[in-house]
Amino acid sequence: MAAAEPELSLRFQRRFLAARPLRCFPWPELEERLRAAPDCSLLADILHQTVLHPLSVRYPPSAKYRRCFLTELIKQHESTAAEPLDELYDTLADVLNEEESTHCYKNYFLPAGQPVTLSESVAIISGGTTGLVTWDAALYLAEWAIENPALFRNRTVLELGSGIGFAGIAICKTCGPKTYIFSDCHPCVLQQLTNNICLNGFIWEPAATRHTQREPQGQGAEAADRHEPQLVVAELDWGSVTENQLLDLQPDVVVAADVVYDPEIVLALIGVLQKLTPSRTDRKPPEVFIASTIRNLDTFCLFQAELDKAGIGWQLIPAHSNSTFLYDVQPNVTILQLFI
DSSP states (O other): OGGGHHHHHHHHHHHHHTTOOGGGSOHHHHHHHHHHSOSSHHHHHHHHHTTTSHHHHHSOOOHHHHHHHHHHHHHHHHHTTOOOOHHHHHHHHHHHTSOOOSEEEEEEEOTTSOEEEEEEESSSSBTTBSTTSOOHHHHHHHHHHHHOGGGTTTSEEEEESOTTSHHHHHHHHHSOOSEEEEEEOOHHHHHHHHHHHHHTTOOEEEHHHHTTOOSOOTHHHHHHHTTOOEEEEEEOOTTTOOHHHHHHHOOSEEEEESOOSOHHHHHHHHHHHHHHTGGGTTSOOOEEEEEEEOSOHHHHHHHHHHHHHTTOEEEEEOOOSOOOSOOSSOOOEEEEEEEO
């Protein structure tokens, strides 16, 4: 029994730090363990792997989420006649005294154990955009990239619609790109994106300065010696981006996650993809991969039809085998490789 307890605590840890819904936690297993061995050691271990974990203390999930989690943990504790754990009640009291915030943190663990920490909005729609939260397609794209690092290693990657940066930060930490260009158009999203890049220990530069700093100099040379990617943030409006703007970016690989969710956006996205080809007259076109959660089959089919009209070839990428990150629900996500 004791040998299995740390594994249960770690499952609680991954779900808690990524702020998964409480229904996703293994509560029945916890109750069974507590009834079999009603001492407080397992509860204390779970508490320190979740609410009191160093990452959670420094970058906490929302106060509401922690309050609900601790309340449920106490409920499990009291229902099994386990030994009292004062620290559990003291921690809840501390959380109850906290003020609610419009932002919270989520922490995702990569296969090697290093975290990706994100500051996110607590609301799905905030500031007139849905780009201030992480969506499942970004998790799926990152999982696929981690399984296929050779596609990104020592290459320049452009991400369209980066949002608050999960996929790009995960790729930069695991796949070794030479340059990773995050892009978005909403000012609040760009601000949160740059905050998250810094939060994860990276230095970024605006796209406007990149063409004057192609060769590593000073601090850039030191980064190159450490094999760290160059991170660039570009304000990219699909409706007005020019071929010259894309020429400055010169990507080898283009990725995007959850950008095919509205018919009005589809044509603008395809317009950007078409402009990428003439920007590479001296080199082959970039490889393009679009991850999409299929919420509305008609919208996804429209995207495929418009790709055909534009003469852009496409094929479905087989589902990958690894499951590194936890989803709220099992998403209907697929990746299309495009040939522009």
